[in-house]
Amino acid sequence: MSNPIQIRLFLGYLLQGEIAIHLQQTSQENRQKWKLEKIFESAYCNDKEYIGFFTEEMPTYKSLKRIEEKIKTQLQLYCPKLNLDKQKIQLFPQIFLS
Numbered sequence: 001m002s003n004p005i006q007i008r009l010f011l012g013y014l015l016q017g018e019i020a021i022h023l024q025q026t027s028q029e030n031r032q033k034w035k036l037e038k039i040f041e042s043a044y045c046n047d048k049e050y051i052g053f054f055t056e057e058m059p060t061y062k063s064l065k066r067i068e069e070k071i072k073t074q075l076q077l078y079c080p081k082l083n084l085d086k087q088k089i090q091l092f093p094q095i096f097l098s
Helices: 015-026 026-037 061-078
Strands: 003-014 041-045 049-056 090-097
Touching: 003 015, 003 041, 015 049, 015 061, 041 090, 049 061, 049 090
Parallel strands: none
Antiparallel strands: 003 049, 003 090, 041 049
8 A cells, every 4th residue: 555645845946026027027928838838846835836846755965956957947948037046946845645
C-alpha cells in the first residue's frame, strides 16, 4: 500500500510586487503563451502565491541551483526588464494527502 502522505519541496518566487507587475505588463501574446504552456507551477504558503517548480524527492544543492536558473531564465523570457537580483527565491515543503 502506498503512503497517503507525500512531501515535496517547492522552489520559487513570491508572486507579488515587482514580479507580479512585470507579468501583468507583458504582452497579451506572452500572457496567453504563459497560461497555455503552463510554464511554472504554483504553490501557496502562508496564504501567498508563489511561482516556480516542485523539486525531485531528495534534491541536491546542485539540482536546486539548476532549478533556480531555469526559473530565472523563464521569467526573463517573459519579463526582460525584471531584475531578479533584487528578488529572494524561496524553498519550502508542501504536504500532499491522497
